[in-house]
Amino acid sequence: KAGVTQTPRYLIKTRGQQVTLSCSPISGHRSVSWYQQTPGQGLQFLFEYFSETQRNKGNFPGRFSGRQFSNSRSEMNVSTLELGDSALYLCASSLTGGQNTEAFFGQGTRLTVV
Amino acid sequence: SQKIEQNSEALNIQEGKTATLTCNYTNYSPAYLQWYRQDPGRGPVFLLLIRENEKEKRKERLKVTFDTTLKQSLFHITASQPADSATYLCALDEDNYGQNFVFGPGTRLSVLP
Numbered sequence: 001k002a003g004v005t006q007t008p009r010y011l012i013k014t015r016g017q018q019v020t021l022s023c024s025p026i027s028g029h030r031s032v033s034w035y036q037q038t039p040g041q042g043l044q045f046l047f048e049y050f051s052e053t054q055r056n057k058g059n060f061p062g063r064f065s066g067r068q069f070s071n072s073r074s075e076m077n078v079s080t081l082e083l084g085d086s087a088l089y090l091c092a093s094s095l096t097g098g099q100n101t102e103a104f105f106g107q108g109t110r111l112t113v114v
Numbered sequence: 115s116q117k118i119e120q121n122s123e124a125l126n127i128q129e130g131k132t133a134t135l136t137c138n139y140t141n142y143s144p145a146y147l148q149w150y151r152q153d154p155g156r157g158p159v160f161l162l163l164i165r166e167n168e169k170e171k172r173k174e175r176l177k178v179t180f181d182t183t184l185k186q187s188l189f190h191i192t193a194s195q196p197a198d199s200a201t202y203l204c205a206l207d208e209d210n211y212g213q214n215f216v217f218g219p220g221t222r223l224s225v226l227p
């Protein structure tokens with residue numbers, strides 16, 4: 001079956017702009033989580049969505065937001081981009097999230113803010 | 115403060131030897147812990163999960179242990195091969211509700227032929 005698909009793979013934006021990233025989970029998976037990966041901070045949890053509801057949230061400013069649609073596809077949005085938002089953004093899907101369910105990661109979207 | 119550490123940023127071992135990677139955590143009470151492999155430019159790939167009430171898990175050449183007293187997990191790759199070269203990440207979750215992983219910084223393993 002198809003894996004987790006993230007689009008676009010690469011993105012260059014200017015400071016102050018906003019960006020929307022997309023994640024299509026594995027068919028049948030209802031939990032989608034988003035992570036930011038940078039060389040300095042490593043992989044950091046942004047938020048998790050399950051059945052169109054945000055179930056968990058990390059310690060990121062309100063400029064970072066997301067949503068999940070009825071088909072489990074998810075988008076994350078970053079407004080008023082800053083240089084420090086340059087990172088690899090990864091989404092992970094799992095059947096239900098939590099214990100006993102492994103997370104499957106996409107290849108990520110590489111965002112560069114100039 | 116809460117912290118999750120992995121023993122070293124990089125580890126070089128000879129092909130055929132056993133690689134042992136360490137994950138230590140402070141001020142967390144994980145319900146379970148997972149290990150992932152990440153290759154350059156790709157997302158992490160799940161390897162093993164171990165719960166707080168389990169001591170050891172195995173899968174083929176992989177073994178993970180979990181000591182909640184020491185607050186430590188060890189990840190072993192036996193009979194290592196150059197194809198095992200990658201960054202290995204540990205991740206913990208404090209509850210069973212939803213997914214909210216805290217990842218370690220990773221250890222970059224190089225298996226030399």
